[in-house]
Amino acid sequence: MKRKIFLLVVLAIGLSLNGFAQFKQADTVSVYKSIIPLEKQNLLSNVDLIANMQFVHRSDWTNSEWQSAGFKMEQFRLEARGWITKNLFFRFRHRYTSTFEPQSIDNIIKGVDFAYLTLKINDKWSITAGKTYADWGGIEFDLNPIDIYAYSDIIEQADNFLSGVGVTYKVTPNHSFGLQILNPRTQTVEEIYGDNVIIGGDIEPAKAPWAGVINWRGSFFDGKINTLWHYSIFNEAKHEYKNYIALGQQLNLKKWTISYDYKLSIEDIDRTGIIRRIIPAENFDITLRNTRYESHWLSAQYRLNRQWQLSLTAFVDFVSVKDEFDTYQKVRNAYTYIPAIELFPWKDVNLKFFVNYVGRVFDNTDFTKERLGVPNSDTGRLSIGLITPLHFL
Numbered sequence: 369m370k371r372k373i374f375l376l377v378v379l380a381i382g383l384s385l386n387g388f389a390q391f392k393q394a395d396t397v398s399v400y401k402s403i404i405p406l407e408k409q410n411l412l413s414n415v416d417l418i419a420n421m422q423f424v425h426r427s428d429w430t431n432s433e434w435q436s437a438g439f440k441m442e443q444f445r446l447e448a449r450g451w452i453t454k455n456l457f458f459r460f461r462h463r464y465t466s467t468f469e470p471q472s473i474d475n476i477i478k479g480v481d482f483a484y485l486t487l488k489i490n491d492k493w494s495i496t497a498g499k500t501y502a503d504w505g506g507i508e509f510d511l512n513p514i515d516i517y518a519y520s521d522i523i524e525q526a527d528n529f530l531s532g533v534g535v536t537y538k539v540t541p542n543h544s545f546g547l548q549i550l551n552p553r554t555q556t557v558e559e560i561y562g563d564n565v566i567i568g569g570d571i572e573p574a575k576a577p578w579a580g581v582i583n584w585r586g587s588f589f590d591g592k593i594n595t596l597w598h599y600s601i602f603n604e605a606k607h608e609y610k611n612y613i614a615l616g617q618q619l620n621l622k623k624w625t626i627s628y629d630y631k632l633s634i635e636d637i638d639r640t641g642i643i644r645r646i647i648p649a650e651n652f653d654i655t656l657r658n659t660r661y662e663s664h665w666l667s668a669q670y671r672l673n674r675q676w677q678l679s680l681t682a683f684v685d686f687v688s689v690k691d692e693f694d695t696y697q698k699v700r701n702a703y704t705y706i707p708a709i710e711l712f713p714w715k716d717v718n719l720k721f722f723v724n725y726v727g728r729v730f731d732n733t734d735f736t737k738e739r740l741g742v743p744n745s746d747t748g749r750l751s752i753g754l755i756t757p758l759h760f761l
Contacts, residue, residue, distance in 0.1 A: 415450030424753030471554035505598025505614035658690035
């Protein structure tokens with residue numbers, strides 16, 4: 369019997385290794401018992417196998433008009449992770465709700481979030497190599513993605529998983545610094561911006577494009593206050609860059625968890641791409657230049673008791689572009705609000721049921737409405753569903 373269980377587990381892991389990955393986001397599974405009893409996991413006691421999922425029935429509105437309703441798997445990310453030795457850690461996660469097409473730069477399918485190894489040199493130093501997360505600052509990106517009902521603009525549009533290497537230095541148990549050197553993208557400049565960027569354009573692709581990320585993680589007062597700050601620079605093309613700052617902080621009290629992020633992305637070429645989609649390409653020679661994205665993100669959770677939790681997430685995203693007078697001109701403000709009620713029915717299984725509403729209002733500026741003829745709009749989404757990082761091992 370033990371041998372059969374062991375063979376089944378090995379088979380599940382083997383089928384999964386076509387493309388696993390996992391955010392470094394908050395670990396919400398380690399405090400719960402796995403489905404397979406611990407006494408039957410002898411040879412796999414240092415390995416986790418997790419099915420991260422968010423399944424819903426959702427109804428959608430656009431400009432206050434009902435559009436559709438139906439069941440949808442919003443998230444399904446299968447993950448394997450664990451210690452091969454006391455100094456070597458692996459982590460794989462495959463996002464099945466993304467494309468399976470291999471990417472031209474790093475030669476791995478887009479749906480693979482993580483496929484990396486971490487070497488723990490000692491208690492202070494570690495090195496990571498493979499396809500990993502771009503270690504953005506901010507609490508929003510650090511959370512498990514299945515717990516996110518909607519991302520702010522910068523995170524939603526970014527290449528969040530990139531190939532490269534990183535070094536982490538743990539100054540104290542509560543403070544660490546990280547440095548990463550990564551590919552700046554998973555696709556070529558031509559694939560992202562279009563062939564016309566190169567053919568007759570004024571953008572010259574870099575032969576060795578790169579991205580640098582540095583961050584600080586801090587914890588104060590026994591974890592009551594946590595910080596996650598970061599700065600990164602991305603070489604988009606020759607002499608073309610993207611500078612990104614994210615400053616996240618979190619307050620943890622007995623029943624309250626309150627998080628706030630400030631994000632700012634200044635881009636020589638419109639990498640985030642929202643403004644390129646708003647402003648017709650024919651208004652510009654090749655691709656949009658000198659864009660700016662700014663976000664304020666706030667989230668609060670109140671735990672009524674062991675089973676019930678109330679939450680409210682709200683954020684505002686500002687997008688701007690430099691005009692002919694070299695001044696940033698606001699293009700659009702987007703306001704998002706997400707109230708939710710969550711039910712945790714069981715103590716020994718990390719599964720919650722929820723109902724939420726994601727409301728978004730897109731307020732175009734006079735510049736956008738008058739010069740480009742783009743009207744204001746709004747969307748709504750009502751979801752009832754379940755979330756679980758189902759822990760098999």
